[in-house]
Amino acid sequence: MAGASTPDLTAIVSNAGGLGAFPAGTISPEAIHQGVAEVRKRTSKPFSVNLFILGRTQPDAKQVSRALELLAPIREELGLPPGQPLEKYAPDNDAQFQAVLEEAPAVASFTFGILTKAQVDALKSRGILVMGTATTVAEAKAWEAVGADLVCAQGSEAGAHRGTFLKDFESSLVGTMALVPQMVDAVRIPVIAAGGIMDGRGIAAALMLGASGAQMGTAFLSSPESGIPAAWRDAILGAKDDSTRVSRIYSGRYARGIVNEFMRKLTPAVDEIPPYPVQNALTTPIRQAAGKAGRGEYLSLWAGQAASMSRGLPAAELFAALIEETRAALQRASADEPPSGERSATRGA
Amino acid sequence: MAGASTPDLTAIVSNAGGLGAFPAGTISPEAIHQGVAEVRKRTSKPFSVNLFILGRTQPDAKQVSRALELLAPIREELGLPPGQPLEKYAPDNDAQFQAVLEEAPAVASFTFGILTKAQVDALKSRGILVMGTATTVAEAKAWEAVGADLVCAQGSEAGAHRGTFLKDFESSLVGTMALVPQMVDAVRIPVIAAGGIMDGRGIAAALMLGASGAQMGTAFLSSPESGIPAAWRDAILGAKDDSTRVSRIYSGRYARGIVNEFMRKLTPAVDEIPPYPVQNALTTPIRQAAGKAGRGEYLSLWAGQAASMSRGLPAAELFAALIEETRAALQRASADEPPSGERSATRGA
Numbered sequence: 112m113a114g115a116s117t118p119d120l121t122a123i124v125s126n127a128g129g130l131g132a133f134p135a136g137t138i139s140p141e142a143i144h145q146g147v148a149e150v151r152k153r154t155s156k157p158f159s160v161n162l163f164i165l166g167r168t169q170p171d172a173k174q175v176s177r178a179l180e181l182l183a184p185i186r187e188e189l190g191l192p193p194g195q196p197l198e199k200y201a202p203d204n205d206a207q208f209q210a211v212l213e214e215a216p217a218v219a220s221f222t223f224g225i226l227t228k229a230q231v232d233a234l235k236s237r238g239i240l241v242m243g244t245a246t247t248v249a250e251a252k253a254w255e256a257v258g259a260d261l262v263c264a265q266g267s268e269a270g271a272h273r274g275t276f277l278k279d280f281e282s283s284l285v286g287t288m289a290l291v292p293q294m295v296d297a298v299r300i301p302v303i304a305a306g307g308i309m310d311g312r313g314i315a316a317a318l319m320l321g322a323s324g325a326q327m328g329t330a331f332l333s334s335p336e337s338g339i340p341a342a343w344r345d346a347i348l349g350a351k352d353d354s355t356r357v358s359r360i361y362s363g364r365y366a367r368g369i370v371n372e373f374m375r376k377l378t379p380a381v382d383e384i385p386p387y388p389v390q391n392a393l394t395t396p397i398r399q400a401a402g403k404a405g406r407g408e409y410l411s412l413w414a415g416q417a418a419s420m421s422r423g424l425p426a427a428e429l430f431a432a433l434i435e436e437t438r439a440a441l442q443r444a445s446a447d448e449p450p451s452g453e454r455s456a457t458r459g460a
Numbered sequence: 461m462a463g464a465s466t467p468d469l470t471a472i473v474s475n476a477g478g479l480g481a482f483p484a485g486t487i488s489p490e491a492i493h494q495g496v497a498e499v500r501k502r503t504s505k506p507f508s509v510n511l512f513i514l515g516r517t518q519p520d521a522k523q524v525s526r527a528l529e530l531l532a533p534i535r536e537e538l539g540l541p542p543g544q545p546l547e548k549y550a551p552d553n554d555a556q557f558q559a560v561l562e563e564a565p566a567v568a569s570f571t572f573g574i575l576t577k578a579q580v581d582a583l584k585s586r587g588i589l590v591m592g593t594a595t596t597v598a599e600a601k602a603w604e605a606v607g608a609d610l611v612c613a614q615g616s617e618a619g620a621h622r623g624t625f626l627k628d629f630e631s632s633l634v635g636t637m638a639l640v641p642q643m644v645d646a647v648r649i650p651v652i653a654a655g656g657i658m659d660g661r662g663i664a665a666a667l668m669l670g671a672s673g674a675q676m677g678t679a680f681l682s683s684p685e686s687g688i689p690a691a692w693r694d695a696i697l698g699a700k701d702d703s704t705r706v707s708r709i710y711s712g713r714y715a716r717g718i719v720n721e722f723m724r725k726l727t728p729a730v731d732e733i734p735p736y737p738v739q740n741a742l743t744t745p746i747r748q749a750a751g752k753a754g755r756g757e758y759l760s761l762w763a764g765q766a767a768s769m770s771r772g773l774p775a776a777e778l779f780a781a782l783i784e785e786t787r788a789a790l791q792r793a794s795a796d797e798p799p800s801g802e803r804s805a806t807r808g809a
Contacts, residue, residue, distance in 0.1 A: 285617070285701045286617035286636055286765055310641065353627055419597075
């Protein structure tokens with residue numbers, strides 16, 4: 112939800128009884144302090160702060176200049192001046208971590224990599240619950256081994272960036288239905304299911320699979336409080352199940368979004384694209400300009416595979432509906448006849 | 461399950477109260493008649509017959525000779541004589557359809573394409589229920605439009621061949637958790653969920669999503685009655701969630717299997733591989749020889765993303781366990797407290 116949420120949305124979800132998440136992956140330590148303060152003005156309930164875990168990338172000058180060349184026609188079309196190499200491609204990751212430590216939210220969640228045991232211990236010593244993001248069972252075990260309190264199982268349906276950090280991205284695109292029960296069986300810490308969950312049916316299904324909760328991103332993107340450009344919201348509300356793809360063209364890291372002109376134009380050159388955070392920084396001015404100009408074809412239209420189920424409701428209304436639907440689904444389960452096979456099996460035995 | 465099931469397995473599942481499936485996609489009309497007769501010797505319960513829907517492929521002589529060249533070192537290693545172009549690459553699809561019509565099983569299911577309304581009507585006029593396979597909502601709507609009685613939602617987790625027939629395979633790799641509720645909302649016919657379902661938790665989850673049933677393939681592959689080579693069974697029992705990939709290298713059509721030497725060796729040449737059924741026919745002798753020789757590295761190790769949950773149980777025992785687990789999961793749901801957010805929401809409101 113980095114770049115797609117607001118302190119307001121975080122607080123609304125927490126006030127409604129969920130665990131609102133404040134995305135801090137792409138912002139400076141100062142902005143983390145400010146953002147968390149804004150959330151705290153709006154809620155006294157627990158919330159989480161999410162950070163990316165980045166290795167140190169030394170940008171390759173040649174690759175940067177080639178990327179700028181590839182992006183030049185789009186910059187021009189949007190009326191932006193020619194792009195230049197940057198001094199800095201991402202906020203200092205250690206300083207971001209320090210800011211989260213100091214703010215001590217109820218939960219700190221992480222993606223793109225894994226913390227050291229010392230980092231996890233530092234968070235825990237401040238009373239912060241640590242949640243890692245895992246796209247495979249091996250990644251979940253790694254998080255458990257460094258002492259994480261919870262792990263988010265990010266199924267392949269999920270919108271935006273893949274959390275994959277151990278193996279190639281393609282083998283790690285495991286669907287939620289397959290990923291959750293395998294992870295639940297492999298670790299002792301609670302598993303939170305993510306990916307393709309948009310309503311109470313999905314939450315109930317996640318609970319059936321053994322998850323202790325559900326994490327939802329796309330479902331809240333279309334709410335008026337999410338702060339995404341109108342063109343992105345329109346794309347989500349018009350999406351179909353087969354509208355998205357996973358691509359590293361926007362940021363240098365694999366992420367799921369709605370296929371658009373930007374993806375189609377740059378995909379043939381995907382092998383020349385610099386890694387995250389370099390490409391992400393180089394495309395940020397394009398996304399900002401495209402958002403202002405209402406040009407969805409040059410935005411990164413992050414969305415999960417069930418985006419078509421988006422409702423555009425205010426977040427508090429959506430949250431209340433989710434709870435009601437989940438309860439209804441679980442109650443229906445108890446009222447239902449046993450699965451039909453059971454009766455036949457009895458007859459057939 | 462083509463090439464991976466037996467009349468015995470089909471009948472066991474039907475006798476246990478499920479709908480056993482007899483895979484007829486790769487066999488001759490005569491073999492369909494014989495196979496169905498074998499199933500009928502073993503059960504008087506309803507079962508289904510599954511067929512592929514193939515367009516007419518005119519094999520390209522140059523492409524065939526290049527494919528034979530690529531496969532030559534593997535044939536040699538397995539002690540097979542040099543490969544030759546074939547007279548026929550697949551059984552006559554119309555004659556297969558005719559055989560299914562004549563046998564009139566309770567259900568005929570189809571994948572890889574779509575029937576005409578006239579074909580669906582012909583099946584229905586013999587009292588056969590028609591089930592189409594859909595990997596996207598658009599495909600499900602297409603099946604409903606030609607009069608199908610049921611549609612199988614094949615999520616991206618599923619093992620073996622993708623049923624995709626309308627759009628590119630990658631956009632059509634929709635996870636079960638995302639696919640099922642969108643399909644349930646889009647069509648009026650019952651949706652059967654497939655992909656990543658290996659135990660009662662998965663079946664209960666599918667029902668929560670609105671599915672009317674679950675279709676399972678991989679779960680039964682490791683049963684002693686499945687008839688797959690021991691090396692394939694061993695690979696399934698040793699699989700992890702991130703062991704599989706989708707590739708068209710074995711058959712010319714995208715299918716999910718456990719990554720092995722064959723996939724690694726031939727993937728660099730994937731763009732030169734002929735389409736299904738040509739590549740499938742050319743690799744069949746390799747798979748047969750590899751199976752006999754216990755060489756899993758040259759088999760197509762079809763498996764879904766939850767293959768690690770395979771139990772190797774006899775099919776009847778597995779089926780009974782699935783029913784018991786599903787009932788337990790659904791009963792747990794009713795006994796559970798409402799999701800924790802609900803209570804907090806009440807407090808917070």
